Amino acid sequence: MSAGNFNNTNAPTRPWFERLDRIDRRWIFLLMFLAVSGPILWIGVTGKTLPEAPTLAARAVFQEIDHLPARSLVLISFDYDPASAGELQPMATSLVRQCAAKNLRMVFIALWPLGNQVAQQTIQDVIRDDYPALKEGDDFVNMGYQAGNEAVMKLLLTDFAKAFPKDSRGEATSNIPMLKDVKMVSQFPLLISISAGYPGSKEWVQYVISAKNEEMNFVTGCTGVSAPQLYPYFPQQIAGLLGAIKGAAEYESMVNASLAVDGVATAPKYLQAQRRMGPQLVAHLLMVGLIIVGNVIFFARKRRGAA
Amino acid sequence: MTRQGKTWLIIGAIFVALLIARGMIGQGLGRVYVKRTQVTVTVPDTAAVNSAAVGVASASTSASTTVASAQVAAPSSATDSSTSASTSASTTVASAQATAPSITSTSSASGTTMSWQEWKQVPPLEFDAAQKVNAAQTEISLSWPRTIGLWLAAFFTLAIFSFLYADNPFYKIAESLVVGVSAAYWGVIGFWDTLVPKMLGALTPGLVKSLVQPSLVAPETLQQISMVFALILGVMMLWRLLPRGGWISAWPLAFIVGVTAGLKIVSHVESDLMAQAVATMKPLVVSVPDASGVTNMWDSWWASVANMLLVVGVICCLTYFFFSVQHKGVVGGAARVGIWYLMITFGAAFGFTVMGRIALLAARVEFLFDDWLWLIDPNHFRGL
Numbered sequence: 001m002s003a004g005n006f007n008n009t010n011a012p013t014r015p016w017f018e019r020l021d022r023i024d025r026r027w028i029f030l031l032m033f034l035a036v037s038g039p040i041l042w043i044g045v046t047g048k049t050l051p052e053a054p055t056l057a058a059r060a061v062f063q064e065i066d067h068l069p070a071r072s073l074v075l076i077s078f079d080y081d082p083a084s085a086g087e088l089q090p091m092a093t094s095l096v097r098q099c100a101a102k103n104l105r106m107v108f109i110a111l112w113p114l115g116n117q118v119a120q121q122t123i124q125d126v127i128r129d130d131y132p133a134l135k136e137g138d139d140f141v142n143m144g145y146q147a148g149n150e151a152v153m154k155l156l157l158t159d160f161a162k163a164f165p166k167d168s169r170g171e172a173t174s175n176i177p178m179l180k181d182v183k184m185v186s187q188f189p190l191l192i193s194i195s196a197g198y199p200g201s202k203e204w205v206q207y208v209i210s211a212k213n214e215e216m217n218f219v220t221g222c223t224g225v226s227a228p229q230l231y232p233y234f235p236q237q238i239a240g241l242l243g244a245i246k247g248a249a250e251y252e253s254m255v256n257a258s259l260a261v262d263g264v265a266t267a268p269k270y271l272q273a274q275r276r277m278g279p280q281l282v283a284h285l286l287m288v289g290l291i292i293v294g295n296v297i298f299f300a301r302k303r304r305g306a307a
Numbered sequence: 308m309t310r311q312g313k314t315w316l317i318i319g320a321i322f323v324a325l326l327i328a329r330g331m332i333g334q335g336l337g338r339v340y341v342k343r344t345q346v347t348v349t350v351p352d353t354a355a356v357n358s359a360a361v362g363v364a365s366a367s368t369s370a371s372t373t374v375a376s377a378q379v380a381a382p383s384s385a386t387d388s389s390t391s392a393s394t395s396a397s398t399t400v401a402s403a404q405a406t407a408p409s410i411t412s413t414s415s416a417s418g419t420t421m422s423w424q425e426w427k428q429v430p431p432l433e434f435d436a437a438q439k440v441n442a443a444q445t446e447i448s449l450s451w452p453r454t455i456g457l458w459l460a461a462f463f464t465l466a467i468f469s470f471l472y473a474d475n476p477f478y479k480i481a482e483s484l485v486v487g488v489s490a491a492y493w494g495v496i497g498f499w500d501t502l503v504p505k506m507l508g509a510l511t512p513g514l515v516k517s518l519v520q521p522s523l524v525a526p527e528t529l530q531q532i533s534m535v536f537a538l539i540l541g542v543m544m545l546w547r548l549l550p551r552g553g554w555i556s557a558w559p560l561a562f563i564v565g566v567t568a569g570l571k572i573v574s575h576v577e578s579d580l581m582a583q584a585v586a587t588m589k590p591l592v593v594s595v596p597d598a599s600g601v602t603n604m605w606d607s608w609w610a611s612v613a614n615m616l617l618v619v620g621v622i623c624c625l626t627y628f629f630f631s632v633q634h635k636g637v638v639g640g641a642a643r644v645g646i647w648y649l650m651i652t653f654g655a656a657f658g659f660t661v662m663g664r665i666a667l668l669a670a671r672v673e674f675l676f677d678d679w680l681w682l683i684d685p686n687h688f689r690g691l
Contacts, residue, residue: 026471026472029471029472032668033672036665036668036669036672037672037676040669040672040673040676040683041676041682041683043685044673044676044677044682044683044684044685045683047685083667084667085670086666086667086669086670086671087663087666087667087670113492113496113500145500146500147496147497147500147501147505150570150574154570165524166522166524170521170522171522172522172524173524205578206574206575206577206578206579207570207574209578210574210577210578210582211577223663224659224660224661224662224663224664224666225659225660225663227659228652228655228656228659232583232586233578236582236585236586237578237582237586243659244659244662244663244666245662245663245666246662268685268686268687269686271685275673275685276666276669276670276673279665279668279669279672280662280665280666280669283661283665283668284661284662284665287661
């Protein structure tokens, strides 16, 4: 071992880009935590949210529901579980709220086991708390979870009661007043799926909408991971699409604006998605910054290597 | 003690100190208060009472707790006389029994009246106000089960996050728990939502109805026959676990492959090939009229550009994946444009994924700051 190794002052100093390249990744995690938690604290204390400009796909979801005549039947499929609730619950809340405000008759189903519980919670938070006049069985019904994935969808095309023989209370489908005349899924003018993956929006398009595209419309809200797979279906097969929390925030702002009452502030539970856009903004800026820094390091190393 | 051990100790000590400090400031943190309410439901006819008795007997196995709250919030649906009320009432009672053992039942000429207690979460301020009025009140109280649940949720959230620093025993515990609970949960779901109602319910409907699922809808004869077929296939599938005759399991596997392929091919051709091909056939020049019927040049220009980008993108991406011709000249240029389209698509997919993950992280951080640490109150629940 040479003497130089014991003398740090003589050791060659690394260039700045190499020091940055070797930075402990835990500093990045800490930066990301601060980027997310800072806006949450700020928005939590001030109550302020960022303005949203709805895009075409989100506007289409709003309009599809808005154009339905009162008392129309809407099938809402909860194809997610609490693991994805951070992304999907805000859009589920707003979708049910708009349907309830429009006096549409809502039929909730779940193709994910925990979708039933999430649907029940949404019914409690929106319908029972804010629209208590709506009566279960006449204005809305939760049919619960049904195992079978695509098989359930295929069965819905021919026999609704066979796919869902009873609701989540145990009431036989034939005894539910609002479903008395419903034989098959195409009798619902609008199908809504809030989807976190398989089975979900893609399967609804493949097994139901492609077969009944002329008779019923389909709108969906999905996670960020699955949104790129669904955009090719918009607008021909999916009439409206809420992609991730951004889509939820856009749609939420539209529903809030349409249901706003002068002098009455929107209830905080209907601002979930817009609140979460604050951390999104700062975290995305951090990500963009990190990508730029990464590229600068790459080109700096390349240039040094070439020299 | 190793350096890493010392680091963990220091982080843990600082964290606990901050937690204690937070607990001593203002309203404190991490408590759940509940208000007790009495719920009463009247079942009008005797048939419903009998049905309810069956429901109560099976409550421990069905345990659909969410149903209770659904019915309880609108008890009128059970009291409004209708023929369908009996089934609803039986389910309500079954669920109520599973959550509240203090259910009472009294019979009268008008029917059977049942009542039980429910606990709804209330803000801490409501508890403080009730205590000021009457210190001995028991209507609103601290819920230890829910408070412990809240702290466990916070602990496991932090335990999972701790992996970002380094692997550690807390993370291992949380990870093992997730795996164990998930496996057990899927086992229970498979048993109660598939095997019991679909298989046993079709083969022995009377037994299933009387023992475990009183609301089971009687199957049709065809369904019963098809389930015999399914049972035979299931047994054949399990044959591979036996030391001899493992080849028998290939038959049900072939059945599954055949049915799945049949379903997928038809749906994919319809929705992903035909419908997508139709969606790509768009006019390259579009005229978008405004409200007065006159062509809006700006909108028309954008719509035309959008359609051109779509058509060019599809052709170029297809060219990139067309390997029968060497990628040179015009074909090579188109393939290169195709690569650009693909890169943009991957970038968009990455952006969406980042957005999704940050949304999930934000939801967990919000839980820690709001429900656990009481640092913020975005839903105005605690009146901060």
